[in-house]
Amino acid sequence: MLNSTFLHFLTLLLFKQKSKHIGTVLVSVMVIFLLSSVLFISSSLQSSLMKTLQGEADFTVTKLKAGETTQTPNEWMDKIEQMNGISALSPRVYGRYFYAPKEKSFLVVGVDFFEEQNAKTIQKLIDGLDLKAFLSTDSMIVGAGVKQFLEAHYFKNYFTFKTSQGIFKKVKILRTLPSQSNLIANDMVLMPMELAREVLGMAEEEITDITFNVPNDAEWSTIIAKLHLMFNDVRVVEKKEIQKAYENLYNYKGGLFLILYLITLLTFVLILYQRYTMVYSSERKEIGILRAIGWSIQDILKLKFYENIIIVMVSFILGVVLAYGYVFILDAPLLRQIFLGGANLENHVVFTPVVPFGLLGSIFLFYALPFLVAVLIPAWKIAVIPPKEAML
Amino acid sequence: MSMICIENVSKTYNAGTAQAFDVLKDINIEIEDAKTVILSGISGSGKSTLLSLIAALDKPSSGKIQVADELISKLPDRHASAYRAKTIGVIFQHFNLLESLSVEENVMAALIHSGLPMAEIKEKVAKSMQLASISHKATQDINSLSGGEKQRCAIARALVHEPKIILCDEPTANLDKANALKFIEILKTLHQMGKTIIIATHDPLFESLDFVDKIIHLEDGMIREKTE
Numbered sequence: 001m002l003n004s005t006f007l008h009f010l011t012l013l014l015f016k017q018k019s020k021h022i023g024t025v026l027v028s029v030m031v032i033f034l035l036s037s038v039l040f041i042s043s044s045l046q047s048s049l050m051k052t053l054q055g056e057a058d059f060t061v062t063k064l065k066a067g068e069t070t071q072t073p074n075e076w077m078d079k080i081e082q083m084n085g086i087s088a089l090s091p092r093v094y095g096r097y098f099y100a101p102k103e104k105s106f107l108v109v110g111v112d113f114f115e116e117q118n119a120k121t122i123q124k125l126i127d128g129l130d131l132k133a134f135l136s137t138d139s140m141i142v143g144a145g146v147k148q149f150l151e152a153h154y155f156k157n158y159f160t161f162k163t164s165q166g167i168f169k170k171v172k173i174l175r176t177l178p179s180q181s182n183l184i185a186n187d188m189v190l191m192p193m194e195l196a197r198e199v200l201g202m203a204e205e206e207i208t209d210i211t212f213n214v215p216n217d218a219e220w221s222t223i224i225a226k227l228h229l230m231f232n233d234v235r236v237v238e239k240k241e242i243q244k245a246y247e248n249l250y251n252y253k254g255g256l257f258l259i260l261y262l263i264t265l266l267t268f269v270l271i272l273y274q275r276y277t278m279v280y281s282s283e284r285k286e287i288g289i290l291r292a293i294g295w296s297i298q299d300i301l302k303l304k305f306y307e308n309i310i311i312v313m314v315s316f317i318l319g320v321v322l323a324y325g326y327v328f329i330l331d332a333p334l335l336r337q338i339f340l341g342g343a344n345l346e347n348h349v350v351f352t353p354v355v356p357f358g359l360l361g362s363i364f365l366f367y368a369l370p371f372l373v374a375v376l377i378p379a380w381k382i383a384v385i386p387p388k389e390a391m392l
Numbered sequence: 393m394s395m396i397c398i399e400n401v402s403k404t405y406n407a408g409t410a411q412a413f414d415v416l417k418d419i420n421i422e423i424e425d426a427k428t429v430i431l432s433g434i435s436g437s438g439k440s441t442l443l444s445l446i447a448a449l450d451k452p453s454s455g456k457i458q459v460a461d462e463l464i465s466k467l468p469d470r471h472a473s474a475y476r477a478k479t480i481g482v483i484f485q486h487f488n489l490l491e492s493l494s495v496e497e498n499v500m501a502a503l504i505h506s507g508l509p510m511a512e513i514k515e516k517v518a519k520s521m522q523l524a525s526i527s528h529k530a531t532q533d534i535n536s537l538s539g540g541e542k543q544r545c546a547i548a549r550a551l552v553h554e555p556k557i558i559l560c561d562e563p564t565a566n567l568d569k570a571n572a573l574k575f576i577e578i579l580k581t582l583h584q585m586g587k588t589i590i591i592a593t594h595d596p597l598f599e600s601l602d603f604v605d606k607i608i609h610l611e612d613g614m615i616r617e618k619t620e
Binding site for chain 1: 444447449450451469470473474476477478482484488489490492493497500501502503504505506507508509510513549553
């Protein structure tokens with residue numbers, strides 16, 4: 001058991017021998033910081049993604065032509081509507097609008113705002129949106145990335161689209177989508193369906209795909225089978241497939257970081273080796289002296305254990321706190337480029353604080369155990385030899 | 393009454409190998425309580441090894457060592473540590489102090505596992521430093537001390553747990569004459585306090601001391617002469 005005398009001596013040793021520990025603490029903090037930062041970023045992105053995708057429809061149905069998705073016939077709507085167990089059936093119109101002068105593109109999404117569910121969703125997403133005003137003029141709601149890009153190119157209130165017929169279509173920039181949706185809506189432009197068809201050069205009544213919900217999960221496989229029987233050239237995408245696609249994208253980007261992490265890990269292993277050999281050289285005499293003045297092997301191991309568990313804890317807490325500040329306060333400069341870089345438009349995703357305690361616990365174990373083993377084994381090896389020999 | 397009883401003790405380093413070396417051969421010594429004994433002999437005669445066996449810092453290859461009715465030659469680690477922490481105080485030739493700590497912290501190190509409350513430990517440390525005439529350097533780091541001061545710190549550490557036996561290994565080897573005489577004064581005080589003192593030395597200064605009860609001369613690991 002720890003008594004106050006032992007704690008006093010332990011603190012003394014740690015403070016008086018701080019130069020011995022400083023290198024170890026610095027490298028450990030670096031390892032923990034990098035690993036925790038990536039963990040915080042990916043957990044935050046995944047959490048935001050899950051929240052954003054919550055409102056997505058359970059199924060998306062598209063027509064296939066020569067293996068590629070093509071415009072979906074409007075009459076499919078009527079056929080799908082007749083299937084049992086389906087709700088919130090909705091046509092969608094979308095496509096990419098290419099802005100040639102700057103070689104950037106926007107994702108233009110046409111929504112049927114006369115449909116009650118869609119109207120409710122958009123009003124919930126944007127506080128105080130005047131839907132009547134929105135639908136009465138040629139207006140659009142844009143993602144934060146689009147808004148920033150347009151403003152930078154002097155399109156403060158309006159933007160003029162050039163349609164496939166060569167007609168210029170002036171559209172009012174009514175509102176901006178909230179920053180929480182930046183992850184998937186950064187380059188998105190929402191507009192009424194008819195306007196979107198005009199901008200994208202689609203014929204009247206043409207739709208890109210159809211979305212719907214199936215409230216009873218048990219019916220999902222039946223619905224998919226029925227759709228494949230009903231249409232020969234159909235592609236059915238489930239919501240969880242979209243989630244997986246996004247998750248894989250961020251996991252892949254996290255993988256890039258692995259190289260950086262491996263380099264740091266290598267340094268950590270070198271530090272462990274250095275600790276191992278240091279215990280043998282510089283601490284050998286110290287252990288011998290303590291043994292000579294009456295300390296038992298158990299006392300020595302207790303001292304070394306607590307000395308190093310404090311180093312481990314301090315490094316871990318410092319690393320995690322620094323990572324938290326770096327990601328959630330400073331918005332992860334440099335690292336965010338690995339995760340969010342390469343996007344069409346600059347994305348100012350705000351990382352919502354998410355602390356995955358389970359994973360942090362695993363990091364602690366993977367870091368603390370080898371560290372303690374690297375110190376305690378040589379300490380034990382020295383402690384068991386006769387003190388006279390250890391003091392030489 | 394005999395405080396230390398050494399019977400047929402031998403010590404061989406690298407036993408069973410071609411480099412086997414007999415440091416002590418069939419040693420028999422009896423030391424009574426409160427006596428001061430000198431182990432003399434040239435370097436390599438085995439006197440420091442004999443001290444380390446009495447201090448349970450090492451184990452004999454054969455024979456028995458009994459200290460205060462306790463057979464210490466075959467003690468398991470836990471008991472050997474407790475024996476060193478209670479019965480023995482060792483003053484090493486090279487002082488063996490913890491360089492990163494101050495004088496009082498070095499002295500305190502010997503009482504960390506005593507189970508005593510901090511206030512009592514501090515009291516004992518202060519008393520011991522006073523006895524060794526090193527109180528004025530209490531907060532100073534070991535690296536800043538002279539050889540004589542380092543030794544007085546080592547004496548304070550050896551005395552802090554009030555041991556019955558004091559073992560000194562070549563105590564004046566690294567001291568000038570003035571410091572050697574100061575050390576002898578401290579030893580005299582300890583002798584008067586009733587401590588059993590064993591000094592391994594080849595310094596002739598010790599042989600003429602009035603409080604020395606016995607001189608044991610070692611040569612090639614064997615006792616050549618005992619003078620009462």
